[in-house]
Amino acid sequence: MNSMTILLLIFSIFTLPSFLTSKEAEYLYHVCSNTTTFTPNSIFQSNVNHLLSTLSSNANSSTGFYNDTVQTTNNAVYGLFLCRGDVAGTDACETCVANATAEAPQRCPIEKEAVIWYDDCMLRYSYESFFSTSAENPGVFLTNTQNVTEQTRFNQVLAASMNEVATEAANDAYKFAAKQTKFSDQITLYSLGQCTQDLSAAVCDRCFGVAIAQLPSCCSGKQGGRVLFPSCNVRYEIYPFYAENPIAPEPTPTEAVRLAEDCTGTATFTQNSAFQSNLHSLLFTLSSKTTRDTSFYNATASSSQNPDDTVYGLFLCGVDVVSTGDCKTCVATATLEAPQRCPNRKNVIIWYNNCMLRYSDVSFFSRADDEPFAPRENTGKVTVNQSRFYEVLAASVTELAAQASNESSKFAIKTEDVSGSISLQVLGQCTQDLSSRDCNWCLRRIIEKVPRIQEGGRFLCPSCRLTIEVSQYNVHTPSSPPPLPPPPASIGARPKGRSRLSPYIIIVGSILAFIAVTVVLGYCLARRRAVRNNAPSQENGRDDTKTLESLQFDLGTIETATNKFSDNNKLGEGGFGVVFKV
Numbered sequence: 133m134n135s136m137t138i139l140l141l142i143f144s145i146f147t148l149p150s151f152l153t154s155k156e157a158e159y160l161y162h163v164c165s166n167t168t169t170f171t172p173n174s175i176f177q178s179n180v181n182h183l184l185s186t187l188s189s190n191a192n193s194s195t196g197f198y199n200d201t202v203q204t205t206n207n208a209v210y211g212l213f214l215c216r217g218d219v220a221g222t223d224a225c226e227t228c229v230a231n232a233t234a235e236a237p238q239r240c241p242i243e244k245e246a247v248i249w250y251d252d253c254m255l256r257y258s259y260e261s262f263f264s265t266s267a268e269n270p271g272v273f274l275t276n277t278q279n280v281t282e283q284t285r286f287n288q289v290l291a292a293s294m295n296e297v298a299t300e301a302a303n304d305a306y307k308f309a310a311k312q313t314k315f316s317d318q319i320t321l322y323s324l325g326q327c328t329q330d331l332s333a334a335v336c337d338r339c340f341g342v343a344i345a346q347l348p349s350c351c352s353g354k355q356g357g358r359v360l361f362p363s364c365n366v367r368y369e370i371y372p373f374y375a376e377n378p379i380a381p382e383p384t385p386t387e388a389v390r391l392a393e394d395c396t397g398t399a400t401f402t403q404n405s406a407f408q409s410n411l412h413s414l415l416f417t418l419s420s421k422t423t424r425d426t427s428f429y430n431a432t433a434s435s436s437q438n439p440d441d442t443v444y445g446l447f448l449c450g451v452d453v454v455s456t457g458d459c460k461t462c463v464a465t466a467t468l469e470a471p472q473r474c475p476n477r478k479n480v481i482i483w484y485n486n487c488m489l490r491y492s493d494v495s496f497f498s499r500a501d502d503e504p505f506a507p508r509e510n511t512g513k514v515t516v517n518q519s520r521f522y523e524v525l526a527a528s529v530t531e532l533a534a535q536a537s538n539e540s541s542k543f544a545i546k547t548e549d550v551s552g553s554i555s556l557q558v559l560g561q562c563t564q565d566l567s568s569r570d571c572n573w574c575l576r577r578i579i580e581k582v583p584r585i586q587e588g589g590r591f592l593c594p595s596c597r598l599t600i601e602v603s604q605y606n607v608h609t610p611s612s613p614p615p616l617p618p619p620p621a622s623i624g625a626r627p628k629g630r631s632r633l634s635p636y637i638i639i640v641g642s643i644l645a646f647i648a649v650t651v652v653l654g655y656c657l658a659r660r661r662a663v664r665n666n667a668p669s670q671e672n673g674r675d676d677t678k679t680l681e682s683l684q685f686d687l688g689t690i691e692t693a694t695n696k697f698s699d700n701n702k703l704g705e706g707g708f709g710v711v712f713k714v
């Protein structure tokens with residue numbers, strides 16, 4: 133497939149969206165390479181026909197993927213079809229593959245290589261074997277032309293959700309995953325990712341990495357987008373475009389707020405270089421490692437040819453945000469934004485409220501770096517005996533540094549009273565590749581750099597960070613001690629007729645509720661599996677009205693768009709989609 137021409141072309145989808153033609157296969161795009169062709173009525177052609185008919189007859193109610201080879205002396209044709217995970221094994225899959233296998237010889241009459249994409253399926257064949265390898269070329273991008281509001285946060289939520297889908301799909305037996313994420317009360321984001329099933333998890337992962345890396349350039353700010361490669365595809369919309377899964381969407385994550393960045397290093401790379409490709413792969417690896425119990429991950433990406441193209445990178449999340457999913461959001465944002473904010477730079481550090489991301493062409497693992505230093509001091513001034521404050525602060529940080537460096541998490545938190553009304557909270561964290569000694573050094577180094585911290589803040593180094601919060605509270609010396617919480621009343625002693633629940637009842641209630649939730653969750657999980665494993669035709673409820681509303685099509689636009697497949701159409705204008713090859 134690499135031999136296919138690389139060109140840019142823009143045009144609009146000329147079939148109406150699926151809600152108008154829901155029973156028919158919806159064609160999207162095709163690519164045939166005219167660099168290798170066969171002569172009509174040749175053995176090769178007969179092999180192609182044989183292959184297509186085998187593929188078509190294997191798209192029945194029990195499959196969603198099939199690969200086959202037709203081999204004769206000097207002539208082989210390799211081919212496969214892939215149905216979208218949620219339609220696999222349904223009539224939609226069968227219909228789609230039937231149409232694709234019938235259309236392919238018409239659209240690519242003499243070409244030896246072809247890929248044809250539909251909404252519900254994909255068909256590919258070639259004279260060269262491509263099984264088990266990832267092809268990210270040719271690529272097709274489609275966008276929904278409607279804009280999103282709150283673009284920055286949308287991109288963050290999208291990136292996090294896509295990365296999660298990619299990780300899940302790469303490790304899924306059917307190489308498919310879909311996910312809903314609540315963006316706001318009104319808007320839910322639906323994301324989907326799928327690889328062909330001949331790929332291993334690692335190869336699939338890589339394909340997703342390349343696909344997701346295209347989203348900012350193709351689809352940023354848009355309500356929907358797709359990247360279609362021969363080996364994998366990703367898609368997102370703000371309406372359900374796949375059979376919905378019954379699990380409720382996760383809570384809205386908190387936004388990643390960028391605090392500082394450093395791309396002052398002079399080393400640069402060129403576009404489409406091996407370094408860039410390694411960087412994409414590294415960033416993808418990092419963002420896919422944000423599980424709910426990982427606050428740190430370091431990785432290396434290199435290509436076999438040239439060790440100079442190796443990229444080293446890591447992320448570090450606040451230990452406190454890992455379990456909430458905010459680490460995932462933050463790292464997803466960082467991996468997306470860093471290459472945009474520091475274009476072509478080989479040495480980049482970017483700090484957010486919830487995480488830090490760093491990469492370089494030189495290994496920095498196990499090395500304590502206190503430069504560049506990014507102090508983000510709070511403003512305002514605490515009315516406090518300054519010399520006492522510094523004393524307490526210095527002592528706290530010393531203790532904290534010893535504590536954090538002693539922990540395998542390289543994280544510690546400490547609260548100290550400065551005076552009757554002022555308290556100090558210090559949080560310290562090092563990257564986990566540091567030795568105990570280096571971590572200790574790094575944290576203490578910060579306080580040496582800013583000995584006169586007045587109001588707290590965040591103090592960021594590449595290898596460690598300190599967060600200092602000073603809180604002042606009004607002192608109301610109570611004349612009598614605060615009321616004690618009421619003693620846990622036993623049921624028998626409680627006067628009848630009062631409506632308050634006793635702690636006992638509340639506890640029993642909570643346990644029952646917990647059990648109920650567990651049972652329901654378990655049921656949902658089981659059901660989800662079942663839906664995936666069986667034909668999900670009942671679940672395949674494309675809500676047409678909803679789709680129509682969400683898309684808010686302007687019929688005038690569609691007409692204009694379908695009238696002329698002009699290359700002059702500007703990107704992002706003229707109907708439902710934008711398509712171009714990479």
Ligand SMILES: *[C@@H]1O[C@H](CO)[C@@H](O)[C@H](O)[C@H]1NC(C)=O
Pocket residue numbers: 166167
């Ligand atoms: C292949 O396609 C390109 C672009 O569409 C065209 O310029 C070229 O002439 C074609 N080559 C052949 C052999 O048909």
Ligand SMILES: *[C@@H]1O[C@H](CO)[C@@H](O)[C@H](O)[C@H]1NC(C)=O
Pocket residue numbers: 189190191192193194
């Ligand atoms: C689906 O196709 C495969 C291969 O042709 C065949 O073995 C299987 O029995 C078919 N299943 C159904 C339900 O038709």
Ligand SMILES: *[C@@H]1O[C@H](CO)[C@@H](O)[C@H](O)[C@H]1NC(C)=O
Pocket residue numbers: 156157158159230231234235
């Ligand atoms: C494929 O489906 C389209 C409608 O989506 C239809 O117009 C076309 O005739 C079909 N092609 C074949 C070969 O059945």
Ligand SMILES: *[C@@H]1O[C@H](CO)[C@@H](O)[C@H](O)[C@H]1NC(C)=O
Pocket residue numbers: 277278279353
């Ligand atoms: C979407 O935003 C772009 C620029 O941000 C603007 O040019 C375009 O008109 C907007 N499209 C719609 C449909 O609002």
Ligand SMILES: *[C@@H]1O[C@H](CO)[C@@H](O)[C@H](O)[C@H]1NC(C)=O
Pocket residue numbers: 199200201263264329330331
């Ligand atoms: C299908 O793909 C696998 C690789 O994933 C390959 O080993 C196998 O030979 C292929 N099957 C056929 C019939 O070509």
Ligand SMILES: *[C@@H]1O[C@H](CO)[C@@H](O)[C@H](O)[C@H]1NC(C)=O
Pocket residue numbers: 517518519520523
């Ligand atoms: C401020 O604190 C220092 C050290 O604790 C103490 O020696 C000094 O007397 C204090 N000054 C005031 C005005 O309280």
Ligand SMILES: *[C@@H]1O[C@H](CO)[C@@H](O)[C@H](O)[C@H]1NC(C)=O
Pocket residue numbers: 534535538
């Ligand atoms: C560090 O860990 C060791 C062994 O777990 C313990 O004895 C020591 O007190 C710890 N030091 C600090 C400063 O927490």
Ligand SMILES: *[C@@H]1O[C@H](CO)[C@@H](O)[C@H](O)[C@H]1NC(C)=O
Pocket residue numbers: 430431432497498564565566
């Ligand atoms: C992570 O860092 C350690 C050093 O702390 C290094 O030995 C290891 O190879 C790194 N892992 C990767 C995947 O680069």
